[in-house]
Amino acid sequence: MSKEEPTVVAEASSPSLANRLATIDPTFLIWPPTVGPSPTTLPTINQAPVESTPSGLDQLPQPEPVTHIVRPGDNLFRISLAYGITVEAIMQANRLADEGLIYTGQALLIPTDTAVSSVINQNLGAEITPPTATPIPITETPAPPTETPLPPTETPTPAPPVLTTVNGIPMESILLMPTNVQENARAIFTVGQALGRNPRAFSKVGDSTIENPHFLARFDEGPYNLGEYAYLQGAIDHFAGSHSRQGLAVRRGNHSWTVTDPMWADKSICQPNETPIACEIRVHNPSILIIRLGSNDRGVPSGFEHNLRQVVQVAIDSGVIPVLGTKPDRFEGSNINNDIIRQVAIDFQVPLWDYDLLAGTIPGRGLDVDAVHLTTFYAHDYTSPTAYQRGHGVHNLTALMVLDTIWKEIIQGSGE
Structure with missing residues (x-):
């Protein structure tokens, strides 16, 4: 694992999305900030002003x-x-x-x-007085003729509740995707569909922490037991073939800068001067990109931020929804890389998979003896309590929950 990275990285050269999509309705293009220019904010809906009436609130404590x-x-x-x-x-x-x-x-x-x-x-409630009811005289109504009773009908068995928490952490904290992020993700997805992206495919960008066979691969290959999370089978089926694909942008020792450097691309598959991330998008044609970087980036936080923003921008320009994931380790000596990841997600208005929060619920943060890689969970049996005490057990489950949510909220919500 490399411990150093350069501070300056050449940005990937690619035509702007607007030039390649002149025929697309510009309302689809809700672009977040790039490395240089200021971000473009999402359009807002203008609402007519509402006249206020005195309410006596000035008298409230x-x-x-x-x-x-x-x-x-x-x-x-x-x-x-x-x-x-x-x-x-x-x-x-x-x-x-x-x-x-x-x-x-x-x-x-x-x-x-x-x-x-x-x-x-409390104050308004004290001022509301219910209307006085007017008594109505009671009159006797003759009983209707007796009807032949109908046979009892079967009561349908209620569906089991959907479990959306892991180790007590709710889904809305595992995946941060508020309304503005959902709207932006739909816009990116719509552009991607115009470019021919596959709504049933996702790709990965990262280092050895998401290498095969430990990250998601078992959901293609089996066996596994989802237990109370059986509702996630739909996402497994929808993205079949992507779970076990390591891809061209996952590599042991990857830094944030290597995934945007053509020197690190697979020369047998990638085109001349094509970066690993651009090559993976071209070859696999995904609609979602899971980004797990930062474990090998230490010493130059500004360089990591610059490179990460470049990765996110490449995904957006390609019509691919970037999903930024935080990491459980503290290899850089602090938690600054996770802080950068969270801020980039906010600035670009893209989904954030906050695995770092979940790591705090696992013994040893779910880290192996090297304090970087995750503890393994070969069984993939989520009826076992051990699944929730191992790094890869929680890592895989929550990654699948993230894919399931984006599939249902963004992809299906866009008519696919």
């Missing part, structure tokens, strides 16, 4: 400050999303010098007006 008790797995980034404020606002309100210096059980002051809603509800 001021809301009490909101306090958040830090729970296992919390970080300032996730807390800020939950309350709709910035990390900087929380740090300033609590006089925090470092966003990583929070601990379980800590009480954080949240500078928000969310407490107003409860005060408003």
Whole structure:
């Protein structure tokens, strides 16, 4: 595993998406920021202004400050999303010098007006008086003639509940895909369909942490037992053939810069001057790209960020939905690479698979003795408690849940 990376990487040269898709409705092209220019924001729906009427709210008592008790797995980034404020606002309100210096059980002051809603509800509720009911005289109605009773009908057996949590972490925390990200992902998918992308294929970009045979391959090859997650079989069937494909952009020792460098492309398959990621998109023609990079990038965070943004931009320009995954290790000596991954996902408005959060629920963060690769789970039996205590067990299950959600929310939602 290489430990160094250059700070400057030549960006992949490719024609802009707009030039290649002049006939596509421009409303499809909701592009996030590139390495240089400022991001283009998503279009918003203009709404007619609503006239306000005096409500006497000025007379209401001021809301009490909101306090958040830090729970296992919390970080300032996730807390800020939950309350709709910035990390900087929380740090300033609590006089925090470092966003990583929070601990379980800590009480954080949240500078928000969310407490107003409860005060408003209490005051408004006190002012509402139900109308007085007018008594209606009771009259006797003759009983209808007795009918022949119908035979009892069978009550349908209710469907078993769908389990969408893993180790107590809900799906909305495993995959961060709010409304604006869903809209952008649909726009990218629509462009990809115009380019002929395969809605039944996904590709992978990364290093040895997602090499075969440990990452997803068993869902093509079997055997496996999904247990309470049997509803994920639909995603396995839909993306059949992609689970066991390692592809041309996964390689042991990959850095963020090697996947965009033609020197590292497979010369027997890839075209001259074609990068590994561009080659994989051309050959496999996916609609989704799972990106798991950062475990080999240390020493130059700005270089990692530059390269990661380039990877995401190549995917978007190709009409492929990029899914950024966080990593469980701390190979770079801190957690800055995960912070960069999360910020890039926000800036480009693309889905974030936050595996780092799940790693905190597994003994040893689900890492093997080298503190980078994941502990194996050969059985792939999700009726076994061991599945949820092994790195690859949780890694594979949540990756499949991410694919299932994007398939149902984005691909099926786009009419495919």
